[in-house]
Amino acid sequence: MPVIRILALALLLALSGCSVAPFKTGTTTGATPTGSKPREPGAGPVLTAPTEIGRPDGEPVIETPPPAQLPRERPRVPPATLSPASRSLVTQAQAQRKKGDLPGATVSLERALRIEPKNPLLWLEMGRLRMDQRNYPQAENMARKALSMSVGDDSTQSAAWRLIADSLRARDRNPEAEEALERARALEPS
Amino acid sequence: MARKKRLSKSMRRRLQRGFAVLSLLLLLVAIVVVAVLDRRVTAQFEGRRWTLPARVYAQPIELYAGQQLSSRRFTEELERLGYLAVANPDRPGTYRRRGDRVSVFVRDFRFADERQDARALRLGFSGDAITSLEDAQGREVAVMRLDPLLIGSIFPIHGEDRIVVAPDQVPPLLPAALKAVEDRKFDSHHGVNPLAILRALFVNVRAGQIEQGGSTLTQQLVKSYFLDSRRTLRRKAEEAVMAVILESRFEKADIMNAYINEIYLGQDGRRAVHGFGLASQFYFGKPLTELALPEIALMVAIVRGPSYYDPRRQPERALERRNLVLRVLAEQGVVSAADADQAAKKPLGVAAPGRKGGSFYPAFLDLVRRQLREDYEESALTEAGLTVFSTLDPLLQEKAETALAGELDRLDASGRKEAKGLEGVVVVTTPQTGEIVGLVGGRRAAFDGFNRALDAKRPIGSLAKPLVYLAALETGRYTPATILADEPVDLKLPNGDRWKPANFDKQVRGPVPMVRALTQSLNLATVNLGLEVGLDHVARTFEQLGLDEAPPEFASMLLGATNLSPLEVAQMYNTLANGGFRSSLRAVRAVIDEAGKPLKAPELEVAEVASPEAIYTLDRMLIEVMERGTGRAAKRQLPSDLVVAGKTGTSNDYRDSWFSGFSGSHLVVAWVGHDDNSPTGLTGTTGGLAVWSRLMGSIATSSFEPLLPESLEHRWIDYFSGLETSPYCNGSAVSLPFDVGTLLEPAADCPPGAAESPATTGFP
Numbered sequence: 001m002p003v004i005r006i007l008a009l010a011l012l013l014a015l016s017g018c019s020v021a022p023f024k025t026g027t028t029t030g031a032t033p034t035g036s037k038p039r040e041p042g043a044g045p046v047l048t049a050p051t052e053i054g055r056p057d058g059e060p061v062i063e064t065p066p067p068a069q070l071p072r073e074r075p076r077v078p079p080a081t082l083s084p085a086s087r088s089l090v091t092q093a094q095a096q097r098k099k100g101d102l103p104g105a106t107v108s109l110e111r112a113l114r115i116e117p118k119n120p121l122l123w124l125e126m127g128r129l130r131m132d133q134r135n136y137p138q139a140e141n142m143a144r145k146a147l148s149m150s151v152g153d154d155s156t157q158s159a160a161w162r163l164i165a166d167s168l169r170a171r172d173r174n175p176e177a178e179e180a181l182e183r184a185r186a187l188e189p190s
Numbered sequence: 191m192a193r194k195k196r197l198s199k200s201m202r203r204r205l206q207r208g209f210a211v212l213s214l215l216l217l218l219v220a221i222v223v224v225a226v227l228d229r230r231v232t233a234q235f236e237g238r239r240w241t242l243p244a245r246v247y248a249q250p251i252e253l254y255a256g257q258q259l260s261s262r263r264f265t266e267e268l269e270r271l272g273y274l275a276v277a278n279p280d281r282p283g284t285y286r287r288r289g290d291r292v293s294v295f296v297r298d299f300r301f302a303d304e305r306q307d308a309r310a311l312r313l314g315f316s317g318d319a320i321t322s323l324e325d326a327q328g329r330e331v332a333v334m335r336l337d338p339l340l341i342g343s344i345f346p347i348h349g350e351d352r353i354v355v356a357p358d359q360v361p362p363l364l365p366a367a368l369k370a371v372e373d374r375k376f377d378s379h380h381g382v383n384p385l386a387i388l389r390a391l392f393v394n395v396r397a398g399q400i401e402q403g404g405s406t407l408t409q410q411l412v413k414s415y416f417l418d419s420r421r422t423l424r425r426k427a428e429e430a431v432m433a434v435i436l437e438s439r440f441e442k443a444d445i446m447n448a449y450i451n452e453i454y455l456g457q458d459g460r461r462a463v464h465g466f467g468l469a470s471q472f473y474f475g476k477p478l479t480e481l482a483l484p485e486i487a488l489m490v491a492i493v494r495g496p497s498y499y500d501p502r503r504q505p506e507r508a509l510e511r512r513n514l515v516l517r518v519l520a521e522q523g524v525v526s527a528a529d530a531d532q533a534a535k536k537p538l539g540v541a542a543p544g545r546k547g548g549s550f551y552p553a554f555l556d557l558v559r560r561q562l563r564e565d566y567e568e569s570a571l572t573e574a575g576l577t578v579f580s581t582l583d584p585l586l587q588e589k590a591e592t593a594l595a596g597e598l599d600r601l602d603a604s605g606r607k608e609a610k611g612l613e614g615v616v617v618v619t620t621p622q623t624g625e626i627v628g629l630v631g632g633r634r635a636a637f638d639g640f641n642r643a644l645d646a647k648r649p650i651g652s653l654a655k656p657l658v659y660l661a662a663l664e665t666g667r668y669t670p671a672t673i674l675a676d677e678p679v680d681l682k683l684p685n686g687d688r689w690k691p692a693n694f695d696k697q698v699r700g701p702v703p704m705v706r707a708l709t710q711s712l713n714l715a716t717v718n719l720g721l722e723v724g725l726d727h728v729a730r731t732f733e734q735l736g737l738d739e740a741p742p743e744f745a746s747m748l749l750g751a752t753n754l755s756p757l758e759v760a761q762m763y764n765t766l767a768n769g770g771f772r773s774s775l776r777a778v779r780a781v782i783d784e785a786g787k788p789l790k791a792p793e794l795e796v797a798e799v800a801s802p803e804a805i806y807t808l809d810r811m812l813i814e815v816m817e818r819g820t821g822r823a824a825k826r827q828l829p830s831d832l833v834v835a836g837k838t839g840t841s842n843d844y845r846d847s848w849f850s851g852f853s854g855s856h857l858v859v860a861w862v863g864h865d866d867n868s869p870t871g872l873t874g875t876t877g878g879l880a881v882w883s884r885l886m887g888s889i890a891t892s893s894f895e896p897l898l899p900e901s902l903e904h905r906w907i908d909y910f911s912g913l914e915t916s917p918y919c920n921g922s923a924v925s926l927p928f929d930v931g932t933l934l935e936p937a938a939d940c941p942p943g944a945a946e947s948p949a950t951t952g953f954p
Contacts, residue, residue, distance in 0.1 A: 088332030
């Protein structure tokens with residue numbers, strides 16, 4: 001019964017408290033909410049993004065446990081995969097990159113992106129191409145786009161954080177790069 | 191007598207000397223003239239560089255298993271590209287459809303990254319999708335592009351446009367027919383044909399006979415190539431001399447090829463169509479290599495008078511002359527009499543005017559030109575022979591034109607005076623890649639005039655509201671359930687005036703949750719919210735979403751007093767449709783030079799400009815606009831399971847009717863109004879939304895399904911009170927995102943978790 005599940009979730013939340021994490025390691029079902037169905041209960045405690053500013057009147061601020069103590073048994077979505085058409089185009093783009101034909105690789109990857117605009121793997125590939133082009137800020141942005149499209153997909157998220165780390169390091173922003181790498185590692189199966 | 195004789199003798203000697211000097215002088219002048227002409231002719235002809243306007247192509251159709259494309263639509267696209275339906279598709283540009291199986295011989299084409307060779311393909315379809323794609327040997331093909339539609343050229347004002355063809359791209363029949371009809375002695379003469387000139391001068395042309403002009407092909411070429419069209423004796427002489435020079439210096443084959451690329455063959459608005467390469471596209475919508483006898487005969491017929499024999503305006507005259515040409519070809523033995531007879535029975539076969547000629551998308555081409563002008567000099571665009579790969583999706587463009595024209599026609603017929611003769615704009619983008627796939631600049635889309643999509647800056651009305659709410663959500667202090675004050679506003683402006691906005695229905699609703707304020711487009715609640723958040727913050731949000739500069743910080747901006755073009759609105763809303771990532775909207779994907787080398791073009795760039803949580807929350811509320819708010823009228827025209835989001839906009843006194851909204855794969859901005867800015871009597875719902883939903887309902891698109899950020903969860907609240915509730919006892923429960931763990935006040939009569947039987951009404 002969904003209602004009971006919601007109630008259970010609410011209770012769970014009240015008990016576990018609302019947390020503030022440095023970045024999102026919280027849980028979702030990964031499935032896209034349609035707005036018409038109540039959410040499936042998450043298996044673990046749920047976290048929220050940091051908010052510097054207070055909530056509307058009367059809302060208590062609740063302490064949070066550090067992320068390291070969180071159980072990792074969260075429902076995840078399976079790793080993203082490429083359709084045969086975009087896989088063939090990615091293969092072609094990789095060959096073009098290897099030959100140094102970066103404009104050609106751009107054309108191939110953009111073709112794939114038009115076929116699967118919401119596939120995070122393609123945005124990651126685009127980010128790697130931007131690394132080759134020494135356009136490091138865009139490499140990071142492409143990776144962030146991939147992050148936003150791979151909620152709940154640890155392996156893709158991890159790859160995105162690695163790309164962000166690479167792009168930061170290329171700009172001599174080493175402490176931030178190290179931090180990004182930490183996030184990537186945290187998402188990898190131990 | 192003797193004296194007389196002596197005198198005359200000396201005179202004669204003097205005369206003789208004078209003659210000699212004179213002839214010497216004349217000879218010298220002639221030599222100089224010829225030398226000058228020779229240099230001019232040779233230099234120009236050897237360089238033989240036509241100024242080549244940049245050619246602009248639409249985006250190609252990608253073929254792959256899984257592509258949403260029915261066999262019927264696919265063959266429509268092939269027809270649009272000038273592919274010919276045949277029993278056996280064994281050469282490029284032909285296809286065969288048998289039910290859900292299509293065989294097609296795809297033409298070769300040089301794309302930005304590589305030349306794709308001509309290739310025979312077999313496609314299987316099922317329902318609305320391609321299910322299999324293989325080559326002639328039955329090997330699976332992962333993905334392949336069709337050759338794209340040529341949509342136009344960037345030519346100078348009153349300029350020449352042409353597509354240069356190499357000799358191997360010319361069907362042999364064409365030069366043979368040109369010789370037979372225009373210049374039978376072409377292979378043997380030395381540039382001029384004195385006999386022909388005499389005949390032209392003295393022989394009256396009998397009715398029904400081809401008028402044998404005095405000019406050889408070489409002379410025609412010289413005239414078109416070097417001289418203006420004044421018909422003076424001097425010009426004629428110059429033309430003859432230059433023709434002889436040309437002949438003495440160059441091969442016949444070179445001259446013929448130059449002729450084929452140079453000669454004037456028609457007018458397309460302010461664009462002059464030169465050469466058979468472009469004329470073939472202009473009249474038949476396909477490459478020259480694919481023309482058959484009746485088509486070649488028609489083009490040869492047109493040479494003599496492109497305006498007099500214009501096959502679109504003077505079809506009967508053109509047909510008569512084409513058949514005359516066919517008879518001559520048979521008489522001269524160029525083709526058999528049987529073939530000529532057969533061809534004479536064929537219709538002209540000319541493509542619809544403009545459709546394939548290249549001036550059909552003036553608003554979009556104007557945008558392409560402006561985007562290219564960021565990186566290129568005008569002369570590079572009009573002369574250097576660039577190939578431009580644009581983002582236009584011709585099918586979508588056609589749907590957008592139809593939707594706009596259809597809705598404006600309906601309004602014309604509605605009998606309301608204010609709604610007569612309205613104009614409109616439609617902009618369509620693909621949000622993730624930031625590409626402009628359709629752009630309609632007016633109800634007569636093919637009319638090249640004021641580009642409303644780019645240049646008509648109008649107050650955006652309530653389209654500004656989502657930006658106010660986004661600014662609020664980004665502070666972290668608001669949720670969809672936050673209660674706003676829908677209370678009267680009375681502001682003293684810096685200039686001393688008072689500003690007293692009202693709600694659309696002049697009502698005041700008191701406390702309302704944020705979601706309802708946005709969904710119902712409440713003015714007072716929005717102004718109060720905007721003032722609380724700060725005008726500077728709201729103005730910055732405009733810039734953040736993609737406006738070049740923040741609008742002036744007047745309180746009236748909260749209700750959309752800011753003037754923006756439809757394209758600017760599309761830029762901002764594209765960011766909302768793209769999860770808070772901004773991409774500069776592109777009309778151009780790639781540019782290559784004549785040799786195929788890639789040149790500079792706008793790149794795909796993204797920038798995360800809004801917090802994922804705030805964007806997700808706003809987008810969810812914009813979905814509610816379509817479910818239960820000012821956009822719900824669209825539901826009737828859309829598939830019931832299609833999730834879309836959007837916002838209406840109406841400016842003061844109903845002068846502008848806007849709608850901007852998106853599905854998962856398309857953003858559409860629609861504007862309807864009068865050019866003279868007079869009231870339309872329309873709200874955003876009756877004008878813009880009607881166009882929008884007509885279009886959205888007519889295209890293949892996908893649901894808008896944003897991914898829930900990990901820090902948010904969906905909760906049920908009451909739409910009217912903002913209290914947390916249960917969908918099973920509350921018909922006005924709405925599911926919206928909140929920071930996980932947010933404490934919400936429960937509704938007393940139906941608290942969350944109330945386990946009653948699901949309500950049967952209200953909630954979708």
